[in-house]
Amino acid sequence: MPLLYPHDYDTTHELVARSSDLTPNATQRTTLIIAGCYIIIIGILWHVPYLNLIIYPFKLLTVGFHEMSHAFMGVxxxxxxxxxxxxxxxxxxxxxxxxxxxxxxxxxxxxxxxxGAALIACGFDTDASKVASLVLAVFFLFTLWWARRNLLTWVLLLGMSGLIVLFWFVKGGVALRYLVLFIGVMSCMYVLWDVIDDTIARKVNSSDASAFAKICGCFPSQVWGVIWLLIAFCFFILGVLVGIIAFKETAAEQAEDAKHFLPTPGTSSALALPVAAPLALLAGGLSSAALALL
Structure with missing residues (x-):
């Protein structure tokens, strides 16, 4: 009969505890259901004429993420x-x-x-969505600087910044959480579709994958497309898993925490005015940068 040493028991207990972290609570199940609805809605709107105009700005935003990623890696x-x-x-x-x-x-x-994966993970928590919005704002400022001669980029990013600020004020940031989740799902889906469309399905000669294939010479662009597709899909799944593991608070607990972390003006928290200042500075900074760069 094998002996059960203390460390054996601890390991078993730890594995059970870790596996339970992957079990979503009620609030997380709601978030997963909404994310699933987003996937279905985006998939439908993507291919329906005229209705696809609804998600057109978000498509452009994901293109902006694509170009912004090129630029930051270049830096x-x-x-x-x-x-x-x-x-x-x-x-x-x-x-x-x-x-x-x-x-x-x-x-x-x-x-x-x-x-997209990071935004999906942050979309599981209100406070994390606030932080993600501030990080996005910094990225937007850099992108506006690099795209200062492109009017469409200015209109898109300033419009998205205004939408984020607006949603920040709805129900203490709950609406912002679902907006961040939507942008994350949209970004991940667009990456998957774009890789398939540019490298696997249409075999575009001028894609990033074709240029990469010419430099490396190891595989054709379609193979690199498949590799990047698998990596992007893993990012998608990782974003969901991180959200489930890292943000276990219920909706009520998130609402209470949101009152003390970058709260909207008018909340009962004593920290409301001083902590809300970064949001006001953010909005003012975007406007000032727009006027200065124009």
Missing amino acids: LTCAHIHSIELDPDEGGATTMSGGIPWLTLPAGYLGSGLI
Whole structure:
């Protein structure tokens, strides 16, 4: 008969505890159901004429994430970013000199997929959604600087910034949480669709994957497309798992915490006025930057 040592028991208990972390509570199940509805709604609107105009701004936003990821990887590899452009046909281009192409080229798909996954995870919690919104605002400012000559990018990002600020004030930030979740789901879905459409289905010669294939020479662009697709899908799943594991608070607990963390003006919290200041500064900073760069 095998002996049960104390460390054996601890390991078993730890494994049980860890597995329970993956079991969503009632609030998380609601979030998962809403995320599933988002997937269905986005899938329908994507292919229905005229109705697809509803999600058109969010499509452009995900294109912005794609180009922004190229640019930030370029900065990290010492490239000089000349410009970022978005066009009404849901395309985009980032012009840079220098950098490391075998890092900057896949950064568009993988970076926007990672951003989407992070937003999905933050969409499980109100306070995390507030932090994600502030981080997005910083990214928007950098992108506006690089795209200062592209009017469409200005209209899109300033409009999205206004929408985020508006949703921040609805029900103490609950609406913001579902907006962040929607943007995350949209970004991940767009990455998956874009990789398939550009590299696997249509075999576009001018895609990031085709340029990457010319540099590496190991596989054709379709193979790189499949690899990037699998990585992007893993990001999607990882975002959901992180959200389930990291944010276990119920809706009531999140609402209470939201009163003390970057609360909206007018809440009963004593910290409301001083802590709400970053939000006011954020809105003012976006407006000031817009006027200065124009």
